[in-house]
Amino acid sequence: MGIDWPYEFPGVYWVGKEEEEAVLEVLRNGSMFRYYGLKKPFYVDRFEESAxxxxxxxxxxxxxxxxxxxxxxxxxxxxxxxCEVVIPSFLWVATVGAVVQCGAIPVICEVNDSFNIDPEDLERKITAKTKLIVPVHMAGAPCEMDKIMEIADRHGIPVLEDCAQCNGGSFKGKKVGTFGRMGIFSLQLNKNITCGEGGLIITGDERLYNRAFSAHDMGMIRKNGRLALPDDYAVMWGNGRRMNEMCGAVANVQLSKLPDITGKMHSSKKRIKEMLQDTRGLEFRRLADEAGDSGPFLVIILEDEKTTLAAVEKMKRNGLHNIFRIADYGLHIYFNIPALVNKTPLSPSGNPWNLCANKDSDYDYSKGACPQSDKLFSRSILIPVPSCLTAEQEERAAQIISEAVNF
Ligand SMILES: Cc1ncc(COP(=O)(O)O)c(C=O)c1O
Known part of the structure; x- marks a missing residue:
């Protein structure tokens, strides 16, 4: 007997009357834009305060x-x-894309058995041109932030944490996103909480906040919702990246549910792992901090590539339809990103890899550039742990996984 495995939309399963009411209020008030409307808008402000x-x-x-x-x-x-920016081999295309878009050079760092940035390789990847380290807390679990921050601080390099896939996660009791100079989150549909499309920046630094604000809006700051001229350091080119009030309304409610959502995924994952713990030929991803894992994915590591490919086939046939061998997990893997492998220019004359300022930064991004990661990706499987599982679904999933590994 197979299984009808739910899709991986953690926040969506928790949408209720509160989100509905909040969105309707925005529409009824005619205040979809965050800075003004028929009635004074307040939801994005409220979301930022909650954050x-x-x-x-x-x-x-x-x-x-x-x-x-x-x-x-x-x-x-x-x-x-x-500038060189160090990012991990397991990431999302947006992380590397953002680096390339600003004309900087991405430097790909190995991941270790935590499937997050390998601190030992990070040390090796730092050069005189390294101006930023971007640890990405992948597939729900935190990076080894103590080691990463020690290396970054020793070299005087800022850290920007990409927490898009680990909202609500923590490392040794401290929330992800609060270790580096800045942290970013996504509120897209697949994330731990969602408003369909949305993002969040957090920081403790007023100047960075003002510059980010200016960049996300029209290149200026705002006072009481009106554009205002900032000090010179915060005059930027704007990107038109504002959050709208309907998203703010949903995001604000969802944030209040985040601990329950991650708690549910965490406990389902724990139960599935317990049921699998004696399965021969199967290891789990090492978690840098089990308690800080936000829970949306289970990653298992099998003996070799052949067994892994066969196990994926078998699990899919039995209804675990949305699982991936990590090597085949699309734009999450450096060598699967065509624009990166081909060093695709931004415009006919705007190729970051040809710029004079980047002439010493010569990197290869094709498969083989990170052999440790490649080996790991070839024999590991990513299994979503939806936020709405019943005990029966957890049990059946564990059975399907164990049968697929040992056939
Ligand atoms: C690690 C990571 N960073 C950044 C993003 C980009 O977020 P968005 O889709 O909201 O633009 C994502 C989204 O999938 C992601 O997984």
């Missing part, structure tokens, strides 16, 4: 996407031609 409280930071900025949050953070941090 400051939830993450315990001084500044929070709602945006229209996680990609926008990355682009505006890089702008705030002054990343551009002549």
């Amino acid at each position: 400051r409280n939830f993450y315990g930071v001084n500044y929070a900025l709602g945006l229209n996407s996680g990609t926008g949050a990355l682009i505006c953070s890089l702008a705030a941090l002054g990343i551009g031609p002549g």
